[in-house]
Amino acid sequence: MKIKLSLLLLVFVFSISSCKKYLEVLPKDFVSPENYFNNETELNTALVGVYDIMGSSALYGEILWSQFEVATDESFYRQSTTTLGVQVYNYDSNNSSVAGIWKALYAGIERANILLANIDKPSMPEANRSVVRGEALFLRAYYYYLLTSNFGDVPLILEPTKSVNNPEIARTPLKEVYGQILSDMTTAEGLVKPITAYNFAGRVSKSAVQGILARVCLKMAGNPLNDKTKYADAAKWAKMVINSGLHSLNPSYEQIFINHMQDKYDIKEGIWEVEFTGNLLQSGVNETGRLGVLGGLAGTNDEIGNSYGQWNGTRVLYDIYKPQDLRRDWNIGSYYYSGATKTKVFQTVAEAKSVGKWRREYELLTPKNRNYNGANFPLLRYSDVLLMYAEAQNEISGPDAESINYVNLVRQRGAGKILNGTNIYAVNIVNGGSGYTTVPNVTINGGGFTTQATATAAIANGRVSAITIVTPGAFYTSVPTVTISGTSGAGATANVSLSTATDADLIPAETANQTAFRSTIIDERSRELCYEGLRRGDLIRWGIFVERMKNSASVATLRYIAAFKYASRPGDNISEKHNLLPIISVYRGIAGENYDFKNRITAEGLPQLNFTTLVQNTGETNTLRLMASTNFTGKYDVAGIAAASWTDITSRATLSTGTDNTASGTIDLSDFKGAGKPLYLAFKYQGYFHPTLKQPSWFLRTFNVNNVLPEGRTSVITAIGQVGWVGVDVKNPTVVWGVPATGQATINGTGADAVNEDNEDWIISRPFNLSSVSTDTGLGLKTATTYLANYTYAYTIPGTYTVTFIATNASRDEDSQVIKQVKLTVEP
Known part of the structure; x- marks a missing residue:
C-alpha cells in the first residue's frame, strides 16, 4: 500500500507548470494527501499537476498531433521509408504511442481524482475553491473525451486508485462515459471564470468549457453514438460563446500562429491553448513542445530555427482552396530553406510543399534549440466555434442566413479582406520566353497599392515555367503590370489576377440545401483548422474517414510525382478498424x-544500394563519382573531406547517359560492414575547363539503402527523403549541389564552357548503420x-x-x- 501510494502521488512532483501564468512548482517533499492540500496554494499547485499532462510528449507535447493526426486527407508523413507505425496505419496494440496516450490520459484522470477527493481539505474562500473544482472536473472530462475518441469504451474511474493490486475492471459503455463527460463539463461551466479574468488562453475559462461542450455534442451526434438530439445542444453551447461578446476573429490568419510561436495571446480568437515555455537553453521554467520543429518549413539554419519538415500537405487539401485564399500558402508553405542557409527555395509541386502553419523564423527566444521550443498548441479557436454552430444548425434545419454569414466571416478573414482589400492572387504566364539559364526577376509595378506585391519565378527547359506570389500586396485600385527581367533569356510575359470584394463568399450552389452546406462545412473546417489535431476526429464522426483516406491514396497514386507516391500508404492500409485504436x-x-x-533494431543481412539518375547537357564524361567512407567524421567541409579515406565505387553502378530514371542496379555494400563503423555515401561532381565540351547537369531521382534479411524481408535503412544530404563546395561556388526537401539533389552544369572554371562539389549523406532494421x-x-x-x-x-x-x-x-x-x- 505504501509503495503504491507513493508512486501515485509522486506524479505530482514535476519541475515545471503548463499553467505558467499563475502557479508555481510543487514542493519536493510532497508524497501523499495526508501531508498535502493544507492550504489554497497547495490546492492550486495540485491543479497544475492536472494541467501538466496536456504538455506531455504522449499528448500535445508531440505524439498526439505528430503521429495520430499527421495522416489524414490534409497531410502525410514525409518519410518514404516509414512502412510501420501510427503515421501509416500499420500498427498494433503493442505500439508504444498507443500505450503512451492511454497511460498519459489516465495519469491526468488520477491527478484530477486525487485533487477532487481532497478539495474540501484546506481552509480557503469558497469562491476560489469552486473555480479549482470546476477546472479539475473539466480537465478530467476532457481526458475522458480524448480516451473515448481514440479507444471507444473505457473504464470510468471517478475516485483515486487505492491499490496497485486492484483487479481489472470492465470498460464502461460509451454512452455512460459521455454522460459523465457532459455532467462534469456542465457543472464546470457554472464554476470557472470568464477568460477576461486571465487575459491568456492557457487556463480553462467559461468560453473554453462552452466551446468544448459544443465539440463533445457534435461528436455524440455523429459516429459511433449517432445521437442526433445532440446537434441542438452543440448549437446552444456554441451560440453562448458567440453571444458572450468576448470573442472575434483576428483579422490576420497568419498572425494567430505567429502569436503561438512568440508566446503572445489574443483571447478574442484563441480561446484555449496548451501552454509551453522556454526551449531548454535558458535557466528558469522550461516546458517545451515541438510545433514547427517536426512539421514546418524544412531547413537547418539555427538562426531561423531547425525544422525537419516531416509533414507535407496533400493535393486534396491544396486543391480545395481558391487561389484568392491566403490560408493555402500559409498552411502549405510554398518554400523551404536550402540546407543551413537562409535561402528560400520555392516549390511548384503541391505535394512537395511542407506544412507551414507554425514557422520557427518568428520565434523570439534565442538561441533557438534545434529540437524544442515554447510554441503553444491551440485547442479551441473562435473560428472553430463559428463553424461548429453553422454545422449544428444546418443538421437541425438546413442552411440559414446566420450560419452562412458565420462561414463567410471565416472565409473573408482567410482571404485577407479586412487587412488587404483588393490584392493579387495569381500571376499568370502569357509567354514563357526562351533561353533562360538563370531565374529572372519578377517585378509588379503600378496599380495604386498600399503594399506592393512581390513574386518569384521558376524556369524549366529555358522557359519561365511558374511564378509564385511571395507577398499578395494590399488595396490595389487598378491592374498593375508585370516585368520579367534577367541576365539571360527573353520574351517572357505575364499578367495578374486581382481579388474582388465578394470572391471569398459562398456561392448559391454551396448553400443550396442541407447536403450542399454540409459538404461546404466539411471542406471549410479543413481549410481553416488543418493540422490542429481535429481532422481525424471530424472524419470519423462524419462516418467518412476510410472513404476520404482511400480517395487521398488514389490521388497520390494517380497525380503525385514519383518521389511522393508513397503518400498513398496510409490510405492503402486503412480500414474501418482504424476508427479506434x-x-x-x-x-x-x-x-x-x-x-x-x-524490439530488434539491428540484424545481420545483405546491405544494398540502388538509385536512379539523369544527366543533361552532356559533354565532359566521368563527372559524377559515387564515393563511400567509414572514417569520415561528420565534418561537412573541405577539410573534413580531405581528412577521410574515400573509396570510389562508381564502377559498381550504372549512371545515366541521357535517359531519365536510369537505374543503377543493385550495389552490394557488404564490404563496408567489416569496419564496424557507420558508412557515409557521397556523390562527387568534378568538371574541368574545356574550350568546347560542356560540364553536364546531374539529377538524382531516387536513392535507397536496404538491409536484405535472412528471413526474406527487406528492411529500409534510408530512402531519398531521409538521406540527409549536405552539400560541400570545393571549387567554383557558382556551381553547387541543390538539395530540396525531397532529397532529390541536382547540380546544374555551366552550359557553353568557353569561360568556365574547374568545378568540384560533393553531397555527403548522414551516417548509416548497415545492420539497422525496422x-x-x-x-x-x-x-x-x-x-x-x-x-x-x-x-x-x-x-x-x-x-x-x-x-x-x-x-x-x-x-x-x-x-x-x-x-x-x-x-x-
Whole structure:
C-alpha cells in the first residue's frame, strides 16, 4: 500500500507548470494527501499537476498531433521509408504511442481524482475553491473525451486508485462515459471564470468549457453514438460563446500562429491553448513542445530555427482552396530553406510543399534549440466555434442566413479582406520566353497599392515555367503590370489576377440545401483548422474517414510525382478498424511479423544500394563519382573531406547517359560492414575547363539503402527523403549541389564552357548503420467496441510459424496485456 501510494502521488512532483501564468512548482517533499492540500496554494499547485499532462510528449507535447493526426486527407508523413507505425496505419496494440496516450490520459484522470477527493481539505474562500473544482472536473472530462475518441469504451474511474493490486475492471459503455463527460463539463461551466479574468488562453475559462461542450455534442451526434438530439445542444453551447461578446476573429490568419510561436495571446480568437515555455537553453521554467520543429518549413539554419519538415500537405487539401485564399500558402508553405542557409527555395509541386502553419523564423527566444521550443498548441479557436454552430444548425434545419454569414466571416478573414482589400492572387504566364539559364526577376509595378506585391519565378527547359506570389500586396485600385527581367533569356510575359470584394463568399450552389452546406462545412473546417489535431476526429464522426483516406491514396497514386507516391500508404492500409485504436493484435510469424523481433533494431543481412539518375547537357564524361567512407567524421567541409579515406565505387553502378530514371542496379555494400563503423555515401561532381565540351547537369531521382534479411524481408535503412544530404563546395561556388526537401539533389552544369572554371562539389549523406532494421510489428485485429468471433489467415508458404496474439486491457491506473502463442506447421 505504501509503495503504491507513493508512486501515485509522486506524479505530482514535476519541475515545471503548463499553467505558467499563475502557479508555481510543487514542493519536493510532497508524497501523499495526508501531508498535502493544507492550504489554497497547495490546492492550486495540485491543479497544475492536472494541467501538466496536456504538455506531455504522449499528448500535445508531440505524439498526439505528430503521429495520430499527421495522416489524414490534409497531410502525410514525409518519410518514404516509414512502412510501420501510427503515421501509416500499420500498427498494433503493442505500439508504444498507443500505450503512451492511454497511460498519459489516465495519469491526468488520477491527478484530477486525487485533487477532487481532497478539495474540501484546506481552509480557503469558497469562491476560489469552486473555480479549482470546476477546472479539475473539466480537465478530467476532457481526458475522458480524448480516451473515448481514440479507444471507444473505457473504464470510468471517478475516485483515486487505492491499490496497485486492484483487479481489472470492465470498460464502461460509451454512452455512460459521455454522460459523465457532459455532467462534469456542465457543472464546470457554472464554476470557472470568464477568460477576461486571465487575459491568456492557457487556463480553462467559461468560453473554453462552452466551446468544448459544443465539440463533445457534435461528436455524440455523429459516429459511433449517432445521437442526433445532440446537434441542438452543440448549437446552444456554441451560440453562448458567440453571444458572450468576448470573442472575434483576428483579422490576420497568419498572425494567430505567429502569436503561438512568440508566446503572445489574443483571447478574442484563441480561446484555449496548451501552454509551453522556454526551449531548454535558458535557466528558469522550461516546458517545451515541438510545433514547427517536426512539421514546418524544412531547413537547418539555427538562426531561423531547425525544422525537419516531416509533414507535407496533400493535393486534396491544396486543391480545395481558391487561389484568392491566403490560408493555402500559409498552411502549405510554398518554400523551404536550402540546407543551413537562409535561402528560400520555392516549390511548384503541391505535394512537395511542407506544412507551414507554425514557422520557427518568428520565434523570439534565442538561441533557438534545434529540437524544442515554447510554441503553444491551440485547442479551441473562435473560428472553430463559428463553424461548429453553422454545422449544428444546418443538421437541425438546413442552411440559414446566420450560419452562412458565420462561414463567410471565416472565409473573408482567410482571404485577407479586412487587412488587404483588393490584392493579387495569381500571376499568370502569357509567354514563357526562351533561353533562360538563370531565374529572372519578377517585378509588379503600378496599380495604386498600399503594399506592393512581390513574386518569384521558376524556369524549366529555358522557359519561365511558374511564378509564385511571395507577398499578395494590399488595396490595389487598378491592374498593375508585370516585368520579367534577367541576365539571360527573353520574351517572357505575364499578367495578374486581382481579388474582388465578394470572391471569398459562398456561392448559391454551396448553400443550396442541407447536403450542399454540409459538404461546404466539411471542406471549410479543413481549410481553416488543418493540422490542429481535429481532422481525424471530424472524419470519423462524419462516418467518412476510410472513404476520404482511400480517395487521398488514389490521388497520390494517380497525380503525385514519383518521389511522393508513397503518400498513398496510409490510405492503402486503412480500414474501418482504424476508427479506434486496437486492443487485440496478432503477430502471424511471417516475415515482418515475428514477435521475437518486436524490439530488434539491428540484424545481420545483405546491405544494398540502388538509385536512379539523369544527366543533361552532356559533354565532359566521368563527372559524377559515387564515393563511400567509414572514417569520415561528420565534418561537412573541405577539410573534413580531405581528412577521410574515400573509396570510389562508381564502377559498381550504372549512371545515366541521357535517359531519365536510369537505374543503377543493385550495389552490394557488404564490404563496408567489416569496419564496424557507420558508412557515409557521397556523390562527387568534378568538371574541368574545356574550350568546347560542356560540364553536364546531374539529377538524382531516387536513392535507397536496404538491409536484405535472412528471413526474406527487406528492411529500409534510408530512402531519398531521409538521406540527409549536405552539400560541400570545393571549387567554383557558382556551381553547387541543390538539395530540396525531397532529397532529390541536382547540380546544374555551366552550359557553353568557353569561360568556365574547374568545378568540384560533393553531397555527403548522414551516417548509416548497415545492420539497422525496422522492428517487426503485428496486425491490429480488434478495438474496444468491435466484435471479433474468430480470425482466419491462410498461409501460402510451407514452414513452421509461431503465431502470437496480444490482448490489451485496462486496470485502474495502467494497461495490462495477455499474450498467447500457437505454433503451426504448414505442410507442402
